[in-house]
């Protein structure tokens with residue numbers, strides 16, 4: 001049986017001498033894992049459109065126990081980010097986080113929109129990479145059932161506090177008054193980073209990047225999002241470490 005779909009290639013590896021094995025994040029079927037026969041023959045039209053980070057239209061043949069890409073035509077190859085090694089490393093981390101968080105055989109429209117949006121932002125180049133990364137991480141976790149509760153202080157319900165703290169283990173906020181004797185608990189997010197975190201998880205899909213943050217607040221926002229991601233996925237992804245070796249001065 002054949003079906004049409006479109007999606008982003010989030011993983012690729014060689015399968016034998018001439019074939020490629022790919023994982024594709026699709027809107028309707030979540031992540032599908034498929035073989036691309038003859039992918040290493042460069043004259044094969046499927047070759048380019050089934051590389052990592054290609055957003056393509058696919059016709060997929062489904063047999064009893066596997067999928068095979070019958071044809072593929074690229075819609076977007078994100079050329080602008082491929083020219084930059086740091087952006088490419090970050091995009092690879094995005095792919096690996098998708099692989100970790102997205103399920104097979106489940107609707108994944110919101111995940112796909114989020115990752116495509118984030119890749120377009122990397123190409124565009126008018127936002128800090130650390131901001132794009134933090135928004136992507138929080139949004140993906142929220143979609144995966146790890147929605148942090150950032151409405152107010154968990155104990156007293158206060159909305160804002162200069163000394164607001166985010167607890168990555170619990171995924172919630174505490175104000176200064178309630179953390180009286182626990183001043184080293186969590187990450188001090190203050191006003192700027194707290195607002196950014198709220199925006200990343202509560203804003204409409206189309207507006208997730210419609211804000212700015214810089215300096216210390218951006219650093220805190222990035223740190224809080226990454227800490228929460230590492231806690232919730234219970235691992236440090238190798239692509240995250242690789243990106244950090246390139247991006248840390």
Ligand SMILES: [Zn+2]
Nearest residue numbers: 153156175178
């Ligand atoms: Zn409180």
